[in-house]
Amino acid sequence: MRSVDDVEDLTSRARIRDTAISRFAVGGFGASIRTIAADAGVSAGLVMHHFGSKDKLRAECDAQVLATIRRLKRENVADAAANQSFFSKFAAAEENASLVGYILRSMQDGGPLAREFIDHMVTDAVGYTREGVAAGVIVPSRDEAARARYLTLSALGALLLEVTLDPPEDPADLAGIVRGYLTNSYLPMMELFTEGYLTSRSMLDDYLMYVPEPGASNS
Amino acid sequence: MRSVDDVEDLTSRARIRDTAISRFAVGGFGASIRTIAADAGVSAGLVMHHFGSKDKLRAECDAQVLATIRRLKRENVADAAANQSFFSKFAAAEENASLVGYILRSMQDGGPLAREFIDHMVTDAVGYTREGVAAGVIVPSRDEAARARYLTLSALGALLLEVTLDPPEDPADLAGIVRGYLTNSYLPMMELFTEGYLTSRSMLDDYLMYVPEPGASNS
DNA sequence: TAGCATCTTAAACATGCGTTCAGTCGACGA
DNA sequence: TCGTCGACTGAACGCATGTTTAAGATGCTA
Incomplete structure (x- = not known):
């Protein structure tokens, strides 16, 4: 050995x-x-x-x-003000095409790596979000953990779906695909994040009437 | 024959x-x-x-x-005020477990059915959103098509990822899994939709400075 | 009743897979 | 120089797969 x-x-x-x-x-x-x-x-x-x-x-x-991703995260932890920022840079870099492809395949497959990667991502998101809320740039949530998980799963799931639906003819172009997806999603994402989607509070308030406890996430 | x-x-x-x-x-x-x-x-x-x-x-x-889904959509077009409402009811119903499972597998696989299904879903979303905007209950977007696609891909992708990561021990419980996911996501989704995520407009405004044309979605 | 098309099956075929095996080659220490 | 050990190969094994084939069963038509 x-x-x-x-x-x-x-x-x-x-x-x-x-x-x-x-x-x-x-x-x-x-x-x-x-x-x-x-x-x-x-x-x-x-x-x-x-x-x-x-x-x-x-x-x-x-x-x-997993080890490589941890290393890249550690090296870029200074630059990455937000979790998302790290992933954008990470996934859009040509040199990481194999890594990104491997992780996407793992998500498609449901392997243990995917769960670990996403859990790690959610945990980081919770931390960054707490800082953002404390700094007053992010709206606070009634259940920060649920929001972090929801946002992470939405972003990664949408990317996975996009790549699965329109696989690049040249698999080495993965970085380009990711960049294209981020480009197309950026406007609606920013709109949603700053202006919301619904004009009335009624749907949220109705839901809050039914579920008084904000902390408990499991049924 | x-x-x-x-x-x-x-x-x-x-x-x-x-x-x-x-x-x-x-x-x-x-x-x-x-x-x-x-x-x-x-x-x-x-x-x-x-x-x-x-x-x-x-x-x-x-x-x-595909034919069955079209039929179900046609039958429920009256009830479904929003696209999402239809999908929630559709996917949470026990009797549709096989259909939902098949579609999720197709998304995982990237088959032509998945593309058709999602395109259909996005098209419907555009229509419902237009009505919502006209009725004043939905915030207008600078690119309605891009937003509809973004929201649809996010919702379906997150669900796909959730099911792939934690597959139900009994595959017949798919409807339960879907219901559980919707339950956990509802609060953060409603918060995001009504209260947004960012407190400042700067990120959106910065982006709008770079891209003056709101209608063109492709690079 | 005879013939024919259809439904249906068991067995075999060809292929690709993960894996095993026997053996060759080269380096390195006693 | 010899012997051992790890790197390495080509061929084979066992298995599951999609597909083909020959033949049996069944029912309809003339």
Whole structure:
């Protein structure tokens, strides 16, 4: 067992893993081991030799993607005033195309990485929102956790749906697709965030009559 | 070739097709023909005899689902003051569990049915929104089409993500899952719709400075 | 009754998959 | 120099899949 605590060595093992990430990102998790091996220029047997099974390879890819995202977040935590700002920059960067593709595939698949990624995203959103509310730039909510989750799921879900519905002919163009989606969504999103959607408070007030407790979110 | 213009006969052919819809809904489109045949209590060969190939079976299922949805929409067009109201009732009804599951799977898959369904949904949303704006209950937008698409994609995408992340142990409970999601999302949605999210207009105004034309949505 | 089209099945076929296996090659330590 | 160990390969295995095929059952028509 080699120590792989650092990401310094470009052993064939690591190269296969990174190739698998790219292949999974563009082709989905149904991609065959033989395809991945061919991409990496090795035999299918070697992949098995290194990782034991396809599931274990997948698990290592998940771990690698998660670690990379955490690192990118840490590096950009200064710039990112808001969660959304980080994701926009992150997803629109060409160099992260494989990462973004992998995460989108994971969301499509419902794997554990997707849940972890989204939970992390929601947690961060709660923090940033608290700061925004304290600073007076964000309207306070009766249930901050529910709002953070709702906004995160809406944004990521809409992006996922957009990409799934109109997949880029060249999968390497993922960053362009993401940028295009953000461009088209920005105006209605900003309108909704600053001007709202309904002119009357009646629907909200009616709901508040039924549910007096604002903190409890589960039924 | 029998004329199948009407949906009146409960022939074995139609029964197989409906079984396939249910099976696709709970198991995804990777479900095998043998599984579908077993569910319907027939042999795999008979499925091929009736439909020719799995793709053609899938196409007929798509058509059937789309036709059913159109019918349900037509029947409920009176009640549904808003698009969303229709979808809530539609998706929360136990009897439509297979339909909702099938559509969600189609969205996950990116099939042509999903695109058609969503386009239809967006078109309807544009119409209902226009009425709402005219009636003074909905805030007007600088790009009604973009807003309708944004809101529809957000709502459906969030639901899709929620179901994918936490799939119901019993797939027949889909209606319950949908209802639970709507319950958790209703408060933040209503808050956002009536009170907005940002306290300042600066982000919207900044954007409007860059993009003077409100009608053009494509770059 | 005979013939024919349709419904239906069991078995086989071809293919692609994840995985296993036997064995080759090269490096490195005793 | 020998022996061991890890990297690596090509072929094969077992399995599930979509599809094909031959044949049996059934009912309608002449």
